[in-house]
Amino acid sequence: MTCTFCQGELERGTAPFSVSRRGYHVVWDAVPAWVCKQCGEPMFDDQEVDRIQRMIASLDRESTATA
Ligand SMILES: [Zn+2]
Structure with a gap:
């Protein structure tokens, strides 16, 4: 795995x-x-990006619920 910007x-x-x-x-x-x-x-691992996206999705649900 190498840097996508500078290799x-x-x-x-x-x-x-x-x-x-x-x-x-x-x-x-x-x-x-x-x-x-x-x-x-x-460079973030796919699993970390997934984890963050799930957290954001749950935040979206919470903010919709309390809005
Ligand atoms: Zn680089």
Whole structure:
């Protein structure tokens, strides 16, 4: 697995992940990710992206319920 931007080598680390939705903004400080040693660009695992998308989906349900 290499960086899609610079083809650099990736190492295991964490990266912030933020999402802006209608009505709220969510930031995760340290999501497990592969971080490029060369340019620092994070690549998130599919499973982490899935997990975040499920969290966002549940937030959407909550915000709809309380709106
Ligand atoms: Zn890179």
